[in-house]
Amino acid sequence: MTENNIRLTYHCDVELLTPVHIGSGDRYVEHFDFSYNTQARRLTVFDRNKLLEQVAGSGETGIQAFTRAIEEETLEDWLGRKPDGIDIDAARIHNFACEKKPRDILVQLRTGTSDALLAGSSLKGAFRTAVLAKLSHEENRRSVEGLKQELMRQQRVNQKTADSRISKNLLGPDAQKNLMRCLSVGDCTFPADTIKPQTVIIYRMVTPKKMDKKHFDIVLEKISEGNKGDCQISFDTYLGTKGKDYLGGRTALTLDWILDAARRKTQKTIATELDFFNGVSGNYTQMLKTFYEHLEDKIRDIKENEVILQLAWGSGWNGMTGELLEKRDLTQDLRKKLSLADKYPSFPFPKSRRFALINGQAIPMGWVKLSFTDKEEKKRLEAEQRATAINNAKKQKTLDDAKREREKQWNAMDETEQDIAVVQQTDLALEQAPQKGPLKDVWPKLENAEPDIRKKLAQVFIGQWERTPDLWRKKECSNSQWEKVERVVEISGIDHPDIQRLDADDQQLVDKIHSLSDFGQYSNSDVDINQLSLAASECLNSKFIAWGCNNKNAKENKRQAFKNLQNALKKLRKS
Structure with a gap:
């Protein structure tokens, strides 16, 4: 924790207990962003910008072929023909097994450098729900009861704004006087390679006592479970204490108060889910029940500075303001007013759940553990970060010096020496001239070079080929390769086991x-x-x-x- 005149700031470590999806609002589209191989049942997702860049560099013919494939929805076939100028591996983001072709794929929110982003607003949204629940409990649910009565009097109910009265009563009448102004939460990032594809199953009730999966799944990008990141969370002490009257006399937000609210929220979510799954059967019901039982055990062992909570996509109705309504509140009349599965009055609400299927196990989305460090721990972390930054700077300088030395070495070589290095695929050539290839750039020089240089190049090609049968022996290499073998043998004058010497x-x-x-x-x-x-x-x-x-x-x-x-x-x- 660090402290100044108006803010208390904490370092927050974030551990993903289950997959997390923070949607960017974008979707990958079939036949443009991804292709599906029906026979192999594999789905390939491409980096749109990289693929278009390669297509643009493939010439007019390549552009026309790509455009035709998009229009005719034959991208998979076109890529399968390995068109010139298209490096599928370089443009590919994901390639994975997928039983059914999805309609689209939900895209994970990323930073400008393609790292996975767990937005601070997502964490703050989870805290907001917990704060509302605790404030409602402290006022004996007066705002909730008032809302229920108001909704029943209304002819038409706008679901999106139905909870605005509770929010105004508990948090503040407007943005300027909202209690959540006291809380600021920074973004948390994860390396780009933590973003993986995930199939999510929609599991819904089909009878009052039985659940089954829907005929279609949702495919999305997740930040993979088990990864760790960090962010900062801070509290405005002026608004939270000295400015308390300005905020309507409500509680002062502190870390301890927030942690207590979040723990209460988590305990209620677990209890609600266990109660729900105890009353229904289905293929995944026991797995989900076991998950929440293990989670219940886990929260008993967390430290005073830690909390486990669910956030973002997958938390559903219970992760939003709707969680303020108890099971007994959701009468048939109220559900009809709010259009909450009112056609299925015998089913509890919500009647469906979404979960990831990982190694055969049903895993709910969005569960994280947050750990807040004190001032001394934060100082230690900052000291380690500074030491790491200095060490990395030294390493980078060493790498830069070595790179400059290799550039100098390459530039000191004459054209023939560089060509020989390209044919031999030396590390120096691969680094300094990655765009050059032995056959593309050096072979055409063979016929026009001076005799001594021609012989040198031929000998280098022989040295590269003679260890590989399918590049050297007549019966094992292609016709075009064999013509090249005959030519270098002719130039060098060496014996070849498959070539008869003529008088x-x-x-x-x-x-x-x-x-x-x-x-x-x-x-x-x-x-x-x-x-x-x-x-x-x-x-x-x-x-x-x-x-x-x-x-x-x-x-x-x-x-x-x-x-x-x-x-x-x-x-x-x-x-």
Whole structure:
């Protein structure tokens, strides 16, 4: 705790006991933000900005293909074809198993740097509900009883403003004189990788004594259970004590008062849920009952400076002002006035619950533990943070110095040395020239380089390929790769187990066939199919195929020449 003239400030540690969802108000949309593979039953969510950035860089053809996929709702098929310029892994946020395709996905609130945000307003909202409940208890529920009578007299009831009378009576008539002005709660952030997808089951009553899940689930982003963060909470001591008359003579908000209110609220929620689940059956009923029994045990062991409470999405009716109404208050007439499942008068209200299903266990959403530290503890934490910041600064300086040294080392290399490093995929090349690739940027230089440089580059490619069979051996690598292998072997002059060395005359004939550009040049040459070696025949065979001599629609002379060559090849391969 720190203290100044008008505020008391506490450090608050936040531990997520169950998943928490703070909605941003946005939703991921199918065929744009996410795709669903029906066969694999997997759902992939993309970073909209990263995906669009990649599409924009893929050229006009790529943009048109992407636009067509969006319009035709075939994004999954388009991505499955691995279009050029699209790195699915880089654009992917989530990829997870999902039994049914959701209509949309609720987006978790984030900071500008994509960290998960548990907004201070969400924590303050949970405190507000607890404060209202305690104030109502202290005045013997006079405001609640007055509200019930007023609602029954009204012809039409606006559900959104029905509780305004209670709020004004207990907290203050307007924003300026509202008791909650005394309380300020800071935001709590969690690392971006704590945001995970979660399927939430809607579990509702189907008979007065039985519950079952709805046919559809809700998919959302959660801040994962077990994570920890921190924030600050402060109290305006001037408004809370000296300004008490200005606030209408109501209580002064202090940390102890707030903690007591929150504990009362939690105890009532647990008691309400246990009472509810004791009266109904269903597949998940016992799991949920067990959860609240364990939670009841847990709150008995918390320290004086700690509190467990439920907040945000998933807390439902009991997490809002509606919690002020007791079970006995919800008569059939009042439920009809407020449209509270009035078509099911034999069902208790609320008649449904939402929970996450994690490793086969039903887990209610939004339960957190808050721990408030005193002044000395806060000083210790700040000292640790300062030491960590100094240590991180030293480490960063070391990293920056090392980076500058590597940049200097890279810039001192000539073009050929850099090309060799790119082919060898050295750490230096990957850091300084991540955009360069061996085949994309270095291979095209092979033909135009000076002979000594060409030989150096060929030897480097050989060194990278010869340890990998599917890049080096003829039977295991692709046709295009094998052509590259033949070329580097030719340039370097080394022996290759799959390449026959030709004598001078045979090599001259192969070179001659290589130089032929079309079937007409072949027809006018003195190349005799029946006099060719195996190497020369195979070279000519590649040419014939390139010229379409093996096509059914080829001219008769082409087809006959191709047939004659095949017969010759059979004899040569047998000999």
